Amino acid sequence: MAIGSTIITFDVQLADTDRGVYEDYSLRVARHPSETDAYMITRVIxxxxxxxxxxxxGGGISQTDEPAVLVRDLTGSITAWIEVGAPDAERLHYGSRLADRTVVYTHRDPAKVMAPWAGKRIHRAEDIRVFSFDTGFIDAAADLLERRNTLTLTITERVLYLDLNGTALSTSVHEHMLV
Structure with missing residues (x-):
């Protein structure tokens, strides 16, 4: 945890009908002082x-060799490199070489996020997916954040239904390809 970080907790109920994943779990998220609420809720989603x-x-801002979220197998190898926001092409190239799967979740305009990557060397760029949400969704969710949160995520047919601290929001999850 970085010095000066604030711990934000989430009691999560997840029902991802598209993948058949149903879990209840708790998250403790270290929010760095320079991290925006929009970035943090995108990380949690x-x-x-x-x-x-x-x-x-991932290790956060101080760990440049890790993404915002990652999945490791039982041997410790990274199997999914999950970036949030607007990573640069070099990070995507690095992550795509390390992991079987590389994705980006962005709370920004995906066209503006992907534009700087054009013409840059990115390993397996054709396999990288960028996911975005309807305009205003992330900002509305960020406005609902508290230090202790209850979060219900339901995903069905690429639509995300989110209940955060008793307020319901929904969005389509838009998929974009680099190539």
Whole structure:
């Protein structure tokens, strides 16, 4: 945990009918002082949408060799490199070389996020997916954050239904390809 980080907790109920994943779990998220609420809630949502055995948050801002969220197998090898926000092409290249699967979840305009990657060397760029949400969804969720949160994530047919501290929101999960 970084010095000056604030711990935010989430009691999560996950029902991902698209993947057949149903879990109840608690998350303790170290929020760095420079991290925005929008980035943090995107990190938490990405954790839920990618939930699998071995999932964890990366080392954060101080760990440049790890993504925001990652999945490790039982040997400790990274199997999924999950970026949040707008990573640069070099990070995607690095992550794609390390992991079987590389994805980005962004709370920003995906066209603007992907534009700087054009023409850059990115390992297996054709396999990398960028996921975004309807305009205003992440900002609305960020406005609902508290120090202790109850979060229900339901995903069905690429639609995300989110209940955060008693307020219901929904969005389509949009998939974009680099190539």
């Amino acid at each position: 990405a954790h839920g949408l990618e939930h699998a055995e071995g999932i964890d948050f």
